[in-house]
Amino acid sequence: MASLVTYSLRNLLARRLTTALTAGGMALVVFVFAAVLMLAEGLHATLVQTGSANNALVFRKGSKSEIESIVERSVAPIVEMRAQVARSADGSPLAAREVVVLMSLTKRGTNKAANVILRGIGEKSLELRPQVQLVSGRMPRFGSTEILAGLSLSRRFEGAGLGEKLRFGMREWTVVGVFDAGASGFSSEIWGDAEQFMSAFRRQAYSQVLARIEGGEAGFAAFRAGIESDPRLKLETKPETVFYAEQSEMMSKFLRIMGVSLTAIFSIGAMIGAMITMHSAVAGRTGEIGTLRALGFQRRAILMAFVMEALLLGFLGGAVGLVAASGLQLFTISTMNFQTFSELAFGFSLTPGIIAVSLGFGTAMGLLGGLIPAVHAARIKIVDALRAA
């Protein structure tokens, strides 16, 4: 079948202003669409990166977040002594008892308070989390009121900078170091000695035990079976990555549903715009359609030419919207994670999947907007069309 690609392309170029405005409308919709997906993806990626795949998190059965979990002091050693737990150089189990507490801190430059996570760590916590790097200051001494602040938190909260002091749990704590944990959730936390946090907050139990598991998936399966079948323990375990990924589910689902339904409504407007553009393109070119048909072009070649034009319009809109949305990767969003009720900083993350879906969405808008006018163009009788020339 003869293709009129040049013809379609030239017509878009010839009507530059109309093309730009229509594609611009679609670009805005694709921009919002891609931005929401990137946000949901960024949130997911942040929380997934928070964990390491070969760490197991042991927590109270049924807990959905670290905050609600309790691991009694008496049972923590039982978990640590399981055979699948890796050993450090000195032969001790590569595991850490941690306590997670929520606390309210004031954001810099405002009087607004937001919840942040205080993570009481064990001596092995940093070894278990190699993605956490000290960027300034030094490590806190265990048994003291020295704390570490995550990089993104230390920038955003009053008193969380290096050398600054924070007051909580009826004590004063000094930030002696700032750590960077990349794009992970840890960057939005304060870390200190678990025992100190427990006495300050009058906690009798840990929140969780983190352990490095040997033997890959089989090792983890054996570890899980051991934990979950031990009658002394009311605990369950998940790989750390899985646990944190589940934390992002509610929020990213909310973002996706909200974003997709909003853009669905916007896209109707953009499609009507495309339809009007294509209808006027067809109306203005009825004579040309008649000429092309007279020259021997079949109805479907005409249909394809106008569909192609609409697709190009939609693709152009999609590409422009996507390029604009990709600029959002420079921004970091900090918001409340509804699942943990704590402040979390995360970025927009553009993935090949989002690129494909967004371009597809733009192109589909063009197609749906252009289809009816294109069918109309293909159905005009030749003699009627020529009369309009």
Next chain:
Amino acid sequence: MTSCPAETTLGSAAPEASRSPVIEVREVSKAYTRGQQTVPVLLGVSFRIEPGEFLALMGPSGSGKSTLLNLIAGIDRVDSGSIMVGGVDITTLDESGLARWRSRSVGFIFQFYNLIPVLTALENVELPLLLSPLSGRQRREHAKAALALVGLADRMDHRPNELSGGQQQRTAIARAIVTDPDILVADEPTGDLDRASAKEILDLMCGLNKSLGKTIVMVTHDPKAAERAHLVRSLEKGVLTDADPRLHS
């Protein structure tokens, strides 16, 4: 102005001329529906066009001459009757068959040139070749040759709005002949042109008729244009008002 005498063309027996088919219009009727009303346009028209002939169809507005031309060119359908072109009854072809037949056999010349404004002269001429199996390079060569033939070799990169009326019509003629069709149909080809340009166009059409042996069917109001044809047939209210002079010769 001198006509293009039939004898010259037919007598010279150009190889292309012998290839042109006979067009036989038999008892063709056509009516249009306007709202509730049916308006008859052609009432049982029959005539014959010989290979290589240059025929002018004349008649007042609404006499049905353009409709007859459209039917011969295969862009409209008869209500009854048949049109045989080279032994093929084109009224029996389905829509896509008819489109294929047009792309191979008919070249169109319109009153308002009907060039595609966003394409250059060369691209306009190349357009019908998109329907042929030629390669891109071959298409461009053919299109350039056709433009050279109508004297526009130096204007091929111009858009229609950068060309004069006469040049646009010559581009349209190049587009009409680029596929080397047997029949050229022209609907008021000089209707939008000044005297001088009209003469150029008619000279060109005569030349195509004479040297390439193209059969030409032209609808015109212009007696000067009709003079150039071998044969003038007149239509009035859907019927041919004159007898075929060849039957008496």
